[in-house]
Amino acid sequence: MDFALSDEQISVRDLAAQILSEQLPADRLRDIEAGDDWFAPDTWAELAKADLLGLALPEADGGGGYGFFELALILEQVGRTVAPLPVLSTLVLGALPIAEFGSDEQRAAWLPGVIDGSVLLTAALSEGHDGLPPEVPATTATASGDGWTISGTKPLVPGAVHAARILVPARTGDGTSTVFLVDPAAAGVTAVQNTGPNLEPLTTFAFDGVAVGAGDVLGDVDGGAAVTAWITDRAIAAYCAVQAGVCEAALRTTAAYTSERKQFETPIATFQAVAHRVADAYIDTEAVRLTAYQAAWRLGEGLPAAEQLAIAKYWAADGAHRVVHAAQHLHGGIGLDTDYPVHRTFRWAKHIELSLGGGTTHLRRLGALLAAG
Numbered sequence: 001m002d003f004a005l006s007d008e009q010i011s012v013r014d015l016a017a018q019i020l021s022e023q024l025p026a027d028r029l030r031d032i033e034a035g036d037d038w039f040a041p042d043t044w045a046e047l048a049k050a051d052l053l054g055l056a057l058p059e060a061d062g063g064g065g066y067g068f069f070e071l072a073l074i075l076e077q078v079g080r081t082v083a084p085l086p087v088l089s090t091l092v093l094g095a096l097p098i099a100e101f102g103s104d105e106q107r108a109a110w111l112p113g114v115i116d117g118s119v120l121l122t123a124a125l126s127e128g129h130d131g132l133p134p135e136v137p138a139t140t141a142t143a144s145g146d147g148w149t150i151s152g153t154k155p156l157v158p159g160a161v162h163a164a165r166i167l168v169p170a171r172t173g174d175g176t177s178t179v180f181l182v183d184p185a186a187a188g189v190t191a192v193q194n195t196g197p198n199l200e201p202l203t204t205f206a207f208d209g210v211a212v213g214a215g216d217v218l219g220d221v222d223g224g225a226a227v228t229a230w231i232t233d234r235a236i237a238a239y240c241a242v243q244a245g246v247c248e249a250a251l252r253t254t255a256a257y258t259s260e261r262k263q264f265e266t267p268i269a270t271f272q273a274v275a276h277r278v279a280d281a282y283i284d285t286e287a288v289r290l291t292a293y294q295a296a297w298r299l300g301e302g303l304p305a306a307e308q309l310a311i312a313k314y315w316a317a318d319g320a321h322r323v324v325h326a327a328q329h330l331h332g333g334i335g336l337d338t339d340y341p342v343h344r345t346f347r348w349a350k351h352i353e354l355s356l357g358g359g360t361t362h363l364r365r366l367g368a369l370l371a372a373g
Contacts, residue, residue: 005073012055012066013073019046020081026341029082033199038084039162048117053091057099061111068096068234072241072296076289079245082341082348084200086120089159092238094121097167097179097231101219106181110165123167123231124154124205131357133169133228137177139207141170147213148172150180153206156194158355160184160203167218168207169228177224181216182207198344198351236309236356237299240292243316243352247285250327250345254278257342258330274330281326284319291315310366316352317359324349 005013023043032040047053056071057063071091078087095114098106098121113119125133139152150170160166165181172178184191184203188210194202219227258274259267291312298305324346328335331342353359 009070009073012052012070013077015050016047016052016074016077017080019043019050019052020077020083024081024083029084029344030339032084037161038199038201039086040084043083044085045117047085047087048115051115053087053117054111054115056091057095057111057115061099061107062115063099063111068237068300069293069297070300071096072237072292072300075238075241076245076248076292079242079247079348079352080249082198082246082249082344086122086159086162088235088238088242089122089163090114090120092234093123093125093159093231094163094165094167096234097123097218097227098181100230101179101227103215105215106218110181113164119164120159120162121165121167122157122159122163123235124157124160125169125228125232125235126155126356127153128155130361131354132361133232135225136175137169137171137224139168139170141172141178141180141212143172144211147211147216148178148180150182150207150210150212153204155204156196156202157205158196158200158202160191160205161193161201166205167231169224172224173222176222177228178221179218179224179227180212181218182210182212186210186212196351197354198348200351232356233305233309234299236313237292237295237305239352239355240288240309240312240316241296243320243349244285244289244292246345246348246352247281247288247320247323250324250342250349251278251281251285253342253345254281254327254330257334277326277330281323284315284323288312288315288319288323307366307369310362310369313357313362314359314366317354317362320349320353321359 054063055066059065098110127134127138141148141150166184167179168182169177169179188208190206192204196202295305295308295312298308327342335342
């Protein structure tokens, strides 16, 4: 594939970068992290005003009609600015699945609000283990009258604090599942707030006989495995795109610091060991970016992407690990200062590394795919 971006793609990327950079400088990020709400509502409103939240949603629903790759370019800028915004959870985990599998009523109910910035969404995919969603969830949904009752636990759900609906896969048959749109404020829902390594709120939900209607089924009854797999593929690619931006931010901060920091009246960037370490970090960053781009592009084109996703997620875990550790090391003691930007990229990289499976998990997936092929 040709990795050169079109003029339109460059415009999308640059617009997202401009809004996020201007709205979220380091001092603003520090204030948000010190507060009670990991969210910048004014920046979210600016993204909606610029039509970026609906960019990858269908034109029939009021969106921009662009593809997943263009959304990945926006997510990369979210990572580059380490923006405390639920872009991934709302768009990738919530809005795109509703656009793909939702009924006319579901699309009309939720997508316009996503586009104008008034509605946030997410999905509760994982049930622990290796971070990936199980083939058949332990959470159950039992038929009850014209609807269903859901019982079970979903840990560490991103972007759920302000979400209007959560996509919840639940077992509905012998080895089958269904995805439901669940109101987090419904009777029987208990939420416990946790905090991720990047300080993002992660919510653990317990569902105790939560009632949902037939109109809350996303896709087909007992067709949840296909819906969940579709969401998971795009979520993995999205995390990889964000990680590419995080690595770039860490690399740029490190390059600036080593160019200014002097020992023996000489910038440490001129020392051979430092230069080699930064060069290795640059190579890793480009590998994270290019593998993320390839996975996102293949998904956007409707091409098989299982191997590319596993490769991209491995690089987003292992390669990014090396980048942020090099950044911390080359900053010396200042890298331990939690107020300094490089520490923020370290926290983000670790969070993304472990989200939906770490490097070993995806190497195993890749090995199984190669063995089967």
